[in-house]
Amino acid sequence: MDGESSPRRRRRADNGGQLRRIPSQKRGRDRFEKILAVAMELIERNGSDALKMSEIVEKADLSFGALYQYFPDKTSIIRTLAERFNEQGRACVQAELAKVTDAAGLRQALCDIADQYYEFFRREPVMRDIWFATQADKLLREVDAEDMEFHAQALLAALKRLSPDRQDAELVMVSRLVMQLLAAAVRYAISLDEKEGEAAIALYKKMLPADIERLSGM
Incomplete structure (x- = not known):
């Protein structure tokens, strides 16, 4: 058998x-x-x-x-490793977004998060491999989805501080989209060689609007 x-x-x-x-x-x-x-x-x-x-x-x-x-x-081993690495990333996101008190600070926080994530994946080849693996495996995609929702909720809390009168549904959509785009930019950058990757992250930061919290009013 x-x-x-x-x-x-x-x-x-x-x-x-x-x-x-x-x-x-x-x-x-x-x-x-x-x-x-x-x-x-x-x-x-x-x-x-x-x-x-x-x-x-x-x-x-x-x-x-x-x-x-x-x-x-x-898969259970890879999932455990992914969740451990995600804990480090969540700490970074929480720490940066907790500092936000104005629009300029929000933009800077997202730039800093992109930089830290990019550097993290560059120096951690195992996590880089696992992060890509979570996109290809159906069971592991839920780990990535849970992590993205955590990041979106952290951003949502910052947006609510800046725009307390905005509708939650609008801010939730902005939060999820902004964090998805940040993750996509980092994922693309780490697929390149180091010099090109750094250039990609720099370009992503230039593309961020100065008043991100106003996107929900577009």
Whole structure:
């Protein structure tokens, strides 16, 4: 029988890329972190598409049972890594948008977020690979969608401070669109070589209007 038609495969499919459980004991946490560290090393070397559970088992010196105790499939590993990296990005977005008190500050915050995201993905090849992977995998796209909505809500809070009389529905649309465009600009820039990528981010910042909060009144 082919290994991928076994109950193991059915078990992985049933979990849909979700963690089986989060360990609470130190030994379990250490094993959990070791699995993620090995996965990051393998992704950096070969890319997420080439990641195999069998390689993780071998390199982490674990049994398949120990691995599947936490991660039912490689999608659940990639999802966990993506969510961890997203936490760092969310902290950046929250910190920058929390400073906003006027239109000029809002534009500067978005410029700073674009710069920081671009630099982050340049220095983190594993996250760059995973970010692209979240666009290609249906199960992982929901992680990206949740992250984008978090960013949109953070921007919405800033827009409400600047335009308290505007309708929420208008501001929500502006918030989502602005953050989608920012993500698209960064994603495009990191697909280029470093010099061209920096130029793309610089051009994106020039294209940002000075009064972004007024877009909802167009």
